[in-house]
Amino acid sequence: MNFRGLTDLQMDALREISNIGMGHAATALSQLLDEPILIRVPEVRVTEVARVPAFLGGAEKIVAGITLQVLGDARGTILLIFPEEGAIQLVKKLLGAGQQDAVFDEISASTLKEVGNILASAYLNALGSLLHLTLIPSVPMLAHDMAGAVADCVLIELAKKGDLALMMEADFLDRSGVPSMLGGHFFLLPDPESLSIVLDALGVMP
Amino acid sequence: MSPNHRVAISEWVVAESPEILVCYGLGSCLGIAVYDRANRIGGLAHTLLPSQPRDDTMRRPGRFVDSAIELIRNELIYRGSLPESLTAKIVGGANMFEMFNHPVGTGVGTRNIDAARATLGKLGIPLIGEDIGANFGRSMEFDLATGEVRICTVLNRSDVKVV
Numbered sequence: 433m434n435f436r437g438l439t440d441l442q443m444d445a446l447r448e449i450s451n452i453g454m455g456h457a458a459t460a461l462s463q464l465l466d467e468p469i470l471i472r473v474p475e476v477r478v479t480e481v482a483r484v485p486a487f488l489g490g491a492e493k494i495v496a497g498i499t500l501q502v503l504g505d506a507r508g509t510i511l512l513i514f515p516e517e518g519a520i521q522l523v524k525k526l527l528g529a530g531q532q533d534a535v536f537d538e539i540s541a542s543t544l545k546e547v548g549n550i551l552a553s554a555y556l557n558a559l560g561s562l563l564h565l566t567l568i569p570s571v572p573m574l575a576h577d578m579a580g581a582v583a584d585c586v587l588i589e590l591a592k593k594g595d596l597a598l599m600m601e602a603d604f605l606d607r608s609g610v611p612s613m614l615g616g617h618f619f620l621l622p623d624p625e626s627l628s629i630v631l632d633a634l635g636v637m638p
Numbered sequence: 639m640s641p642n643h644r645v646a647i648s649e650w651v652v653a654e655s656p657e658i659l660v661c662y663g664l665g666s667c668l669g670i671a672v673y674d675r676a677n678r679i680g681g682l683a684h685t686l687l688p689s690q691p692r693d694d695t696m697r698r699p700g701r702f703v704d705s706a707i708e709l710i711r712n713e714l715i716y717r718g719s720l721p722e723s724l725t726a727k728i729v730g731g732a733n734m735f736e737m738f739n740h741p742v743g744t745g746v747g748t749r750n751i752d753a754a755r756a757t758l759g760k761l762g763i764p765l766i767g768e769d770i771g772a773n774f775g776r777s778m779e780f781d782l783a784t785g786e787v788r789i790c791t792v793l794n795r796s797d798v799k800v801v
Contacts, residue, residue, distance in 0.1 A: 482647040491663030492777060494792055573735035577792050580663015581775020585734050588666060588746050591686045595698050
């Protein structure tokens, strides 16, 4: 299935499941931090692979990127991106204020991976039970580097199959509806082959 | 780094002195700079994958290491460069996530580097500089006035490496 041929109805259906999945992920984050976390209505966009780093805040922006493979009935990649400052805040909140600022040590890295694991599991559980699909997250991996470099590995898988990416994206907001100080972005990039499985489960195959 | 002509993922650009071509945030991607010192002209590619599949009909052959090198070489020759005056430098080819690509040496970063060496060897373009591998991202500037390639990383934000 080619990303180029998606209809408005199919895009709407993807936006809706993304909304539900992200809602669960935001609830999980909110429980973890013990503070309200909202989400912006998720965006679903089809874009050239080359333009993906721009949507991550620019190729040179320094981020903490946590990535997981989606395994099971449908495949894809989850990418959770926090600006460096947001990742430090997140680690401080979870581990206490004694944490070092500048570098990610082993315990900070492990904490961020666990956050990725919890959010991805919440998202995939919601999607899986809605669509009656088995969706399992892989072990999370972390890189602290330029957004472009972090996104590379994900884009490589997509680039093997075409030059387009389907991005399902959401931002976390705080109680007042402004972007959370953590500034996190959550992306799901389905494999082209898995898209028809998802659309079929949604009942919007042409 | 100064804002100059930016080469995004899967693009390749040929330009001449005094222009500066840049690739930001190379992870396992490979930046390939080919230079003709005599004419101060050169090309930079921002490649994702080692080699173009035989049945590839998709756009953007600049995604692939092998086809991007050939495209730049052909364009430089078309603009008057002699094949024997070309030299190359490569940057990137890291393996960003420790487990992403299974055993050491089989990651796509490594395969991109191998493909670049093989293609440059086949075309007789000497590889005269590199900053490759490891597990961190790089940004590169390719200065067409001098052929110099300057590299920045997140680990050493203030240090610029020159190859």
